[in-house]
Amino acid sequence: MKTTNHGTPDEFTLLELARRFPDEATALAYFETLRWPDGVQCVHCGNADASRLGKRTHNAEAKVRAGLWECGACGKQFRSTIGTIFEDSHIPMNKWLIAWYLICGAKKGISAMQLKRHLWGDKGSYKSAWFMAHRIRHAMADPAFIAKLSGTVEIDETYVGGKTRIEYKDGRMTKAMDNKTPVVSLVERDGTKRSMVMERVNSANLRAAIVEHTAEDARTMTDDSRLYSRLNEVREHHPVNHSKKQYALRKNGVLISTNTVESSFALIKRSIVGAFHHVSKKHLGRYLVEADFKWNHRKISDGERMVKGLRKTGGKRLTYKPLTRK
Ligand SMILES: [Zn+2]
Structure with a gap:
């Protein structure tokens, strides 16, 4: 015994x-x-x-x-x-x-x-x-000089924090997003994830972030947003045509989808709604660090994760x- x-x-x-x-x-x-x-x-x-x-x-x-x-x-x-x-x-x-x-x-x-x-x-x-x-x-948080993401990297952007307000403008109903903060995540399929707050989401800023965080031979996958329309100039790029209700397809034996990055967003959003309620823009970066750390160590026990963090x-x-x- x-x-x-x-x-x-x-x-x-x-x-x-x-x-x-x-x-x-x-x-x-x-x-x-x-x-x-x-x-x-x-x-x-x-x-x-x-x-x-x-x-x-x-x-x-x-x-x-x-x-x-x-x-x-x-x-x-x-x-x-x-x-x-x-x-x-x-x-x-x-x-x-x-x-x-x-x-x-x-x-x-x-x-x-x-x-x-x-x-x-x-x-x-x-x-x-x-x-x-x-x-x-x-x-x-990881140090800024860590290795670039490689292999298949899914990229997507989302808006977190605040509440979506419905506004009436010129007699039309619109969703106001001004109190939400844009977040961009890059996720290696079966690998690590990196998220960041992006002040202005546009093609140039996304492209700069992708170049900074992915290896030159990374195979990137995104939705078919115009924001990524010229990504193929700097990285191999496979868009998924969400507007045509296409979410995953196989091309030459390779699965083209952004399901991994989307499920990681779902987790961030649930924690912000469930536990953190209102997260100000100032502190959001740190919540993203926590979410990324957990994602990157999701396959180990809570105790092992704690030890990784303590180190x-x-x-x-x-x-x-x-x-x-x-
Ligand atoms: Zn001494």
């Missing part, structure tokens, strides 16, 4: 997470193994000699915080949170791990209000939960002021 199976990170459940990391010290010890897989390293001088690194014993009365290290080489102190999204946070790491798990596990997103209730109950601070969620999204927290900072500046 197994009596001590507390799960490896990829098998984490919420219960295991709470049981294995009941306090800040245990949670930080775990985070240290992710931040420094080859052993603890001083963030000030780079010293990685274990014999010259000592962990201070957590002592609240003497104001020694959990996870505090002292470097024998430079004499300075540090914690594993320095230079990560957790730096300066007063929220203990065990709560951060729970927040990561909840966000990584919520297919359609989780609202800051819900996160607050899970972590602190009704008395918690909405502001803290909201800021936590945005720092987590910030960490999920990306280094070198990322997001402070409250610029986040809330109008």
Whole structure:
């Protein structure tokens, strides 16, 4: 009979997470193994000699915080949170791990209000939960210089946020889209996805984004919108004729469709309607990062996804002021 199976990170459940990391010290010890897989390293001088690194014993009365290290080489102190999204946070790491798990596990997103209730109950601070969620999204982002998308890449644009208003103009009913933000996604079939906010959706901007994010020999697929009519000048291009109710066709054994990118949009829209309600243009980019991260890691468990995210927290900072500046 197994009596001590507390799960490896990829098998984490919420219960295991709470049981294995009941306090800040245990949670930080775990985070240290992710931040420094080859052993603890001083963030000030780079010293990685274990014999010259000592962990201070957590002592609240003497104001020694959990996870505090002292470097024998430079004499300075540090914690594993320095230079990560957790730096300066007063929220203990065990709560951060729970927040990561909840966000990584919520297919359609989780609202800051819900996160607050899970972590602190009704008395918690909405502001803290909201800021936590945005720092987590910030960490999920990929660096700007990652590899270009290749193979078959489906591209489409959509409008998210706000509500579609019906306006009467010159006696005619029109759909007002001004409070919605255009989003463009590029999705490798069976691969990764990249989404972006595009201030103005036009042929030139779409073309620039496609050239920037796809390999030269990528095979692009889009709907038959005029926006893509000259895409074949820069990339192999296969439009699907949506206006003729054609959604997928096979040409020389290749499936021409934009079904993958469209189903990824459906997921974004459901999370924005369901969990995030109103998402301002200013923060939309970060919600897209979260949606892309989940899509790109959709075939693994919630725990594995959490670990993937935690490994990306280094070198990322997001402070409250610029986040809330109008
Ligand atoms: Zn040092």
